[in-house]
Amino acid sequence: MADVARLAGVSAQTVSRTLSGHPNVREHTRAKVLAAVEELGYRKNDAARMLSSGRSRTLGIVVFETMFYSRSAVTVGVEHAAHRAGYSVSAVTVSSLDSTAIQDAMTRLSEHNVEGIILALPLVQVNKGIEDLTRTIPTVCTDGSRTPSTHVVTVDQTMAARLATEHLLSLGHETVWHVSGPESWLEVGGRTKGWREALEEQGRFVPPALQGDWSPASGYQNGLIVGRIPDVTAVFVASDEMAFGVIRALHELGKRVPEDVSVVGVDDIPLAEYCSPSLTTVAQPFESIGERAVERLIAAIENPSSAAQTETIEPSLIVRSSTSAPA
Amino acid sequence: MADVARLAGVSAQTVSRTLSGHPNVREHTRAKVLAAVEELGYRKNDAARMLSSGRSRTLGIVVFETMFYSRSAVTVGVEHAAHRAGYSVSAVTVSSLDSTAIQDAMTRLSEHNVEGIILALPLVQVNKGIEDLTRTIPTVCTDGSRTPSTHVVTVDQTMAARLATEHLLSLGHETVWHVSGPESWLEVGGRTKGWREALEEQGRFVPPALQGDWSPASGYQNGLIVGRIPDVTAVFVASDEMAFGVIRALHELGKRVPEDVSVVGVDDIPLAEYCSPSLTTVAQPFESIGERAVERLIAAIENPSSAAQTETIEPSLIVRSSTSAPA
DNA sequence: CCGCCAGGGGCGCTGAGGATA
DNA sequence: GTATCCTCAGCGCCCCTGGCG
Structure with missing residues (x-):
């Protein structure tokens, strides 16, 4: 970034502002910076940004390790919605539903400085560690289960x-x-x-x-x-x-x-x-669940004081040919 | 971390060594540190670690947005193998196979400081940006396609x-x-x-x-x-x-x-x-593909000079009841 | 001389406040 | 006074140097 600044003849700070869409940058300066970025093939360093700003703009998702369709579908919805909102998502899979495995996954996510966590699995058992984590980090569960402080987005x-x-x-x-x-x-x-x-x-x-x-x-x-x-x-x-x-x-x-x-x-x-x-x-509208979960999570991140809420999405019957009147 | 050091009565450096399994730490000291970590609920900050050490211990995977089984299966294999090797993985999905979409995904990954990238999709078209990226960051493709510098792990x-x-x-x-x-x-x-x-x-x-x-x-x-x-x-x-x-x-x-x-x-x-x-x-042994891809990728990360290699995995026929002799 | 530990410097970036027009 | 830019000081951690037994 210092290189870019030098090439563009401005300060590193100005480069930073240009790249993060900050207002007070003259059009001319912005163009110079962008040109320098292009020429040097500069890529921003998320780790540094995160360390400095304290924000990671990353969401975490814990998925149960199965090949089932529902998991992929929810994940796709989550990634879409997160990307749209300018967040990236980091996923960890668990191969067991017991509380230590889940706590472990959430801890790994928290070490990645995620700003919120989506639990795409049933919270079969909750231990103190998980409860603490959900109190510290905004969490939404896509299953009916929950701790007192998790939001819920689920199908009825x-x-x-x-x-x-x-x-x-x-x-x-x-x-x-x-x-x-x-x-x-x-x-x-x-x-x-x-x-x-x-x-x-x-x-x-x-x-x-x-x-x-x-x-x-x-x-x-x-x-x-x-x-x-x-x-x-x-x-x-x-x-x-x-x-x-x-x-x-x-x-x-x-x-x-x-x-x-x-x-x-x-x-x-x-x-x-x-x-x-x-x-x-x-x-079951899996993608919508993922999307709504992200929206709710981001809302919770931006307004940490909001109380945990439950949102229910309605499923719909699709009649095909495996059903008919009895003989 | 400074807090932990203070509580344990040691320097921050010692805490760091303890946590990263460094040898030269006396057992007694290590125990004190661990106790302090526990008491303070300290979690390591990956962003800082990454920034300072220059290593992210993160692998990136680009997957094509489909609900198909293969996608989940490869991802599961990748996550397993990565986790075992002490890496975490960050995934981004693309909804199109054109080169700009893929370049974009790879750029996002590179901004996350991934040390290597797995391309779980066909490289239908390659542009200069992608080629540059694959030269900079070790890359393995799980499809037959490739740039001159990508490794390949695929099914025959x-x-x-x-x-x-x-x-x-x-x-x-x-x-x-x-x-x-x-x-x-x-x-x-x-x-x-x-x-x-x-x-x-x-x-x-x-x-x-x-x-x-x-x-x-x-x-x-x-x-x-x-x-x-x-x-x-x-x-x-x-x-x-x-x-x-x-x-x-x-x-x-x-x-x-x-x-x-x-x-x-x-x-x-x-x-x-x-x-x-x-x-x-x-x-097709999707999980193995994911695992082998990770192993190869890590090898390439640790030995950047190694030439791009292609590894082929053999598929196996499973005879069930949709085939029989003609009438 | 070796095993163990403390302190300083810096990774790349951003927030705050000051300087310039 | 306002728009634009710059300087400065860290964020939390790891590497290096060096001091203490």
Whole structure:
């Protein structure tokens, strides 16, 4: 930067102002500086800027290490929104959901001087370290879970389950079976609740819920179970990936979808539309979640005194061909 | 840090040495320092460390903004390997493959003082800016494409195509049709080449290649085409996601897979095993690619004089139930 | 002489205040 | 007085030199 200043015949300070869009710089000077920057191939040094200004303009995101669509989608939304707002994002993945792993990830992020953190995973257990961190650094969680000081941007999971269940009931099914995710995930509770409520409101039998772990394989295992139970005509599966597994199992058992059994998933992954049959599912607006999370986070950074808030986004049912009236 | 030093009754320098695992620190002193760190909740400041030492211990990765499985998988491998080696990674996504977008992304990374860059996308076009950057900063590309100074870690795409094609021929199919990806992607060229060679070697008819854009929708469109052509009994599709679309189209046209038409994909996404029928595919070891890319990158960082090298990883055929002998 | 530690200088940048027109 | 620019003093840490046992 000193070199640039020398070449442009100005002070380092003026170069700094020019580069950060500061007002009081004459057009002529600015042009000279820019020319010098160009000629010298100068690149600003974020580390120095951060050290000096105390601001990093960086957001951190903690993602659970899975190959699932939802994680990528949220991340894409986060990066877009952050970039638009002039922030960069640094991500760390955790391979476990226990509190020490998450605390560790958050600590690493805080050492990178992030100004805020997005937790793109369920806060299954919270320890003191995490609570302290969330008090120090603005944090938003994209799952229903939270500490007292985290903001939340999430999808209304209860509604998602109601949409799916009511759709199946309205088609004429007597009741709806359910393959849920791991119960430690908070969103799973919401889905199970919505499913149960929808059934109870119409006075239907509430079957025991089966449980998977989000993997297609676990969907397959559970499909092998429900497929063997007589009278099962409708299944609400808590994720599209598991729904694929369920459908596969049903096929193997000689049941056709949707003629014999209707299946509804959750997520609306890109392949949902292109499997056979195409999957009726409840779409979660992952990218919007990421974007809203960033907006809320930046608001919290700029106004640290604001109280923790919860924002809920509504999911929407997408009817395709894995559901129909029972035979 | 000064506070910690005061509390521990040592100099800041000693604290620094303790924290960075420097040898010459007495066990007793180290314990005192660690206690003080704990008590004060001190966290090291990466920005200052970076500025002072000139090393950021950060790797950059440029990923193409897609929700595709490969993107997440490579990223996971990169993060793992980087973390293991004591590096952190900062990612930026680009939504276009043109050279200015990529140059821009690399510049952003260089401003973050990354010590090396992984290009997890095809270098469709290279401009001077990118070339300069790759000369300044060690770079590895996970696609076949490259500038003179980039290292390459990639899957042998020609072999992938041969594996798929030869598998189908060995099953007794007369010839194999092909749905490729966008031809600007270098790996697409390799796949098309391998497919063609495998056919020619056995003196088979080489049908015109159809072209998709990686999306399931484009697979569907192409499936609608090949499905209408008489005598088509085998199709090699350049990605699993497109293969899903192709199969869907075939179903709609009343063709059964694999009885009427055999289909092979590439990638081995998690759902490949759980669709109906499960998909025969050529697995690409994405995580290994990410890991190897990091290892190579770190080697290049530590030994900047080393010449650019290309490392090729072999793909493997996974036979499932979307392929069989022709009727 | 070696093992351990303290102090000074500086990394590249920005914020505050003063100088110049 | 106002617009424009400059000088100065660090931000928190690590490298180097040197002093103490």
